Amino acid sequence: MIAAPLQTAIAFAGHFGAIRSVCDELNNIRRAMEGLPRFGQPLPPAKPHWDFLPTIDWFWVKVGIKGSLAAVIAVLLLEWINPPGSSAIPPMAWMVAIFARTFLRVGETGDLRAFQNASLKTLALVGCVLLLILTTPFLASYAVMNLVLFLILFIFDFLTARSPGINSWMLVGFLTISVFVGLNPQVPVASQTTIDDFLGLVIGIGIGTVVSRLIWPVLPQRVLQDDLLTLLAQIKALSISRPDLVAVLR
Numbered sequence: 001m002i003a004a005p006l007q008t009a010i011a012f013a014g015h016f017g018a019i020r021s022v023c024d025e026l027n028n029i030r031r032a033m034e035g036l037p038r039f040g041q042p043l044p045p046a047k048p049h050w051d052f053l054p055t056i057d058w059f060w061v062k063v064g065i066k067g068s069l070a071a072v073i074a075v076l077l078l079e080w081i082n083p084p085g086s087s088a089i090p091p092m093a094w095m096v097a098i099f100a101r102t103f104l105r106v107g108e109t110g111d112l113r114a115f116q117n118a119s120l121k122t123l124a125l126v127g128c129v130l131l132l133i134l135t136t137p138f139l140a141s142y143a144v145m146n147l148v149l150f151l152i153l154f155i156f157d158f159l160t161a162r163s164p165g166i167n168s169w170m171l172v173g174f175l176t177i178s179v180f181v182g183l184n185p186q187v188p189v190a191s192q193t194t195i196d197d198f199l200g201l202v203i204g205i206g207i208g209t210v211v212s213r214l215i216w217p218v219l220p221q222r223v224l225q226d227d228l229l230t231l232l233a234q235i236k237a238l239s240i241s242r243p244d245l246v247a248v249l250r
Contacts, residue, residue: 062216063098070097070211074204085200088175092204093211095171100212118209121172122202128176129198132183136194139185152177175201 074090077083100114139145156173163170179197183189 066211066215067094067098069215070094070208073211074207077207083200083203084196085198085203088179088197088200089204089207092175092201093207096168096205096208097211099166099168099171100208114209114213117168118205121169121205124172125176125198125201129195132180132194133191136183136185136189142186145185149181152180172201172205
């Protein structure tokens, strides 16, 4: 047994207690991450598995309904009038409806500018059509085709590298690149073929925009209305359950 001064023993015990406390907290954090009770606490009572009922997230239900409705409308349009660029209409309509703005960020306008953005996408696709009609003869060379495809993908990656997720502009870029590759300019490509393919993208953008904008729109005034109704419902529930607290607030 080693004798030590009182102050040294107190300092050592303090550091030892701090290390022990940190160790216990780390164990508690690990148990919390694994769904276990805190250190030294008993296990929760076991629940039968058949009592577990998953909750339905109505947010994703609405998103699924929008996407399904846009795809059905696109297929119905194909079977009805057989528009040009039919192969690109259903995926573009479905993707625009699925990945449209389904939430409202602070200080933004939600989907109030949906038709304006759709018009800008249409103008961008018209520019792509004109550029392809002028440059298709040069793309007959495999070297030029691969070089142009590399430059397009590089510019696309550079512009979207800092994006936090997939947006509608990125989706238009995905399908535009796929249509560009599918033209196969190593053989003679008619200008009407290029116009039809990109016209299908424009029709898909229109269908997806209309569905996402008219069904459960994300508007600032609609979000404010829902928030106010929720707040009033909570105040009403509070006044019913805690009349003493309401009297104090008055």
